[in-house]
Amino acid sequence: MTTITKKMNPTVLAYIQIILGATLVGLAYNIFLLPAKLAAGGISGVSTILFELYEISPSSVQFLINIPIFIIGWIALGKDFSSKTLVGTFWVPFIIWLSSDIPITLTNPLLSAIYGGIILGVGLGIVYKGNGSTGGTAAIAQIVKKFTGLSSGYSQLMVDGVVVVSSIIVFNLELTLFALMCIYITSKTIDIVQLQTSATKLVMIITDNEERIQSIIRTELDRGLTKVRSIGGYSDKKKTMILCVAEQQEAVQLKKILQREETDSFVIFLNASEILGRGFSLDKYYGQKL
Numbered sequence: 001m002t003t004i005t006k007k008m009n010p011t012v013l014a015y016i017q018i019i020l021g022a023t024l025v026g027l028a029y030n031i032f033l034l035p036a037k038l039a040a041g042g043i044s045g046v047s048t049i050l051f052e053l054y055e056i057s058p059s060s061v062q063f064l065i066n067i068p069i070f071i072i073g074w075i076a077l078g079k080d081f082s083s084k085t086l087v088g089t090f091w092v093p094f095i096i097w098l099s100s101d102i103p104i105t106l107t108n109p110l111l112s113a114i115y116g117g118i119i120l121g122v123g124l125g126i127v128y129k130g131n132g133s134t135g136g137t138a139a140i141a142q143i144v145k146k147f148t149g150l151s152s153g154y155s156q157l158m159v160d161g162v163v164v165v166s167s168i169i170v171f172n173l174e175l176t177l178f179a180l181m182c183i184y185i186t187s188k189t190i191d192i193v194q195l196q197t198s199a200t201k202l203v204m205i206i207t208d209n210e211e212r213i214q215s216i217i218r219t220e221l222d223r224g225l226t227k228v229r230s231i232g233g234y235s236d237k238k239k240t241m242i243l244c245v246a247e248q249q250e251a252v253q254l255k256k257i258l259q260r261e262e263t264d265s266f267v268i269f270l271n272a273s274e275i276l277g278r279g280f281s282l283d284k285y286y287g288q289k290l
């Protein structure tokens with residue numbers, strides 16, 4: 001998280017995320033999905049089918065269908081969610097209408113499924129990080145997530161799968177399979193955007209020299225740590241397991257130091273999907289200007 005987003009009002013930041021994400025969703029639809037005839041789930045899939053059959057404006061279809069779904073979401077998820085969903089619900093059709101004549105389009109179904117799925121997933125993931133929705137089945141997916149405990153990505157996959165499978169009636173099997181691939185890529189991208197927000201590492205160090213390791217982490221990295229008393233399974237001797245969370249470059253620096261100075265320590269580097277706390281989601285120091 002950057003310094004700007006840390007200082008920004010959380011409500012303002014949430015609405016910026018929703019508008020940015022919804023913009024990506026609308027552009028992904030007009031650049032990749034509609035030209036390639038991929039009914040990649042949701043109301044966008046329904047609007048693609050209706051455009052193919054009757055040439056009805058996709059933006060109008062999405063706007064009209066979103067109204068009753070928005071009301072359901074308001075009842076099920078609360079006023080705060082619905083106020084943010086209202087922004088996404090209007091913004092996506094607006095972007096689709098605004099970019100309807102965009103000259104940059106891709107008709108290859110494979111490339112559209114891959115890149116359209118990625119951009120769509122990034123957009124939806126950013127919207128979800130703002131605790132909002134783009135309306136349509138995205139709102140339904142958030143309802144499914146609330147009552148089932150599934151991740152946002154898998155909830156979206158379940159809901160969109162129903163629409164995609166139904167599209168085989170209008171489109172051929174090949175395009176339907178490409179659409180299924182697209183929503184799978186979208187669901188995975190959503191989870192990556194929501195969870196892997198920073199390049200951080202969880203470092204686990206099992207050592208007999210805890211004072212030296214502690215000094216290295218505090219002086220060289222300026223990071224906190226947690227010490228866990230443990231017993232070696234092979235030696236049956238008392239040891240200390242030190243847990244430390246560090247940013248990518250800090251982890252690389254720590255690795256070099258440990259390889260040079262603490263060759264007997266057992267070290268594990270793990271990817272940390274998201275870190276909440278001082279030094280990561282909060283300022284590192286308590287208001288101090290250092």
